[in-house]
Amino acid sequence: MFERVLAAFKKRLHFPHAALFEAPQFYEFVYHLREAFEGRNQSAKEFGERYRVLDKGWLSSFSDLVRTFKDQAIQNIEATTTGVFVSFSEELSFRMIGGQIQFGPNDGRIEGPGIGIACEKNFHGEPCSLDFKKLVVGQKVTSAGDWGVHFEFGLSDDLMLALEPNRIQVYRTRNPIDQNLL
Numbered sequence: 200m201f202e203r204v205l206a207a208f209k210k211r212l213h214f215p216h217a218a219l220f221e222a223p224q225f226y227e228f229v230y231h232l233r234e235a236f237e238g239r240n241q242s243a244k245e246f247g248e249r250y251r252v253l254d255k256g257w258l259s260s261f262s263d264l265v266r267t268f269k270d271q272a273i274q275n276i277e278a279t280t281t282g283v284f285v286s287f288s289e290e291l292s293f294r295m296i297g298g299q300i301q302f303g304p305n306d307g308r309i310e311g312p313g314i315g316i317a318c319e320k321n322f323h324g325e326p327c328s329l330d331f332k333k334l335v336v337g338q339k340v341t342s343a344g345d346w347g348v349h350f351e352f353g354l355s356d357d358l359m360l361a362l363e364p365n366r367i368q369v370y371r372t373r374n375p376i377d378q379n380l381l
Contacts, residue, residue, distance in 0.1 A: 249345075253292060253303035261345055264302050267291060268340045268352070273360070276332045276367065281311030283362050287340075295350060295362050317366040320381045324368060334369055334381065335360045 219225045250259040271287040278284075282296035292305035320327040335358055342353030352360045353372070357379075361368040373379040 249298065249300055251299060251301045253294070253301050254306060255303070259302070261343075264293075264300065265343050267302055268293065268343065270339050270341075272337055272339045273335050273352075273354070275336065277309050277313060278316035278329070278367070279309060279311035279313055282364055283316070283367065284309045285362070295364055297364060298348070300345075300350065319366065319368040320370060322370045322376050327369075329367070331369055331381075332367065334358060 219228055248258055250261060250264055251257065252259050252263075268287060268291065271289055271291055273285060273287055275286045276283070282294055285293040286305055287293065290305045292302065294301040316329065318327050318329045318331055319325060320331055335354055338354035338356055338358055338360075340352050341355055344351040344353070348363055350362045352362075354360060357372045359368075359370050359372050361370075369381065371379045371381055
């Protein structure tokens with residue numbers, strides 16, 4: 200069966216299957232097919248299951264998250280007893296639920312009743328109302344950072360949106376800080 204599959208590769212993909220019958224080519228071929236997943240499994244052992252893909256439940260990574268949200272615009276932010284839910288353009292969703300981050304296709308589910316959550320502005324964390332989130336709505340993601348319990352999205356217009364399970368912070372990243380307050 201294996202040889203038939205390789206022959207089909209040769210007919211349809213011009214795959215050089217004959218080389219796989221020579222040692223150690225088959226081992227190298229299989230190793231390269233799965234080497235990307237070995238790092239992910241090791242990461243899960245070391246750091247737990249921080250990143251999960253919505254609707255699939257697959258273990259993911261920070262780099263997958265950044266690729267997913269790069270250049271996507273924030274549409275809404277909701278805080279509930281379950282966590283913080285952020286919806287993005289192209290029907291994407293980011294959810295910080297406890298220590299886990301779930302992301303991917305937005306199924307529209309926001310679990311738990313809405314709650315008031317601490318909202319802060321500027322780098323030193325001055326209190327503000329949750330209406331302050333309107334500054335980030337419509338802004339596109341340019342970068343991201345994960346600091347454990349604290350996750351940040353770098354946004355266009357030099358804004359930073361920092362999320363924690365019980366706090367949202369918005370600040371401008373221009374220097375000097377004291378001359379670029381919100």
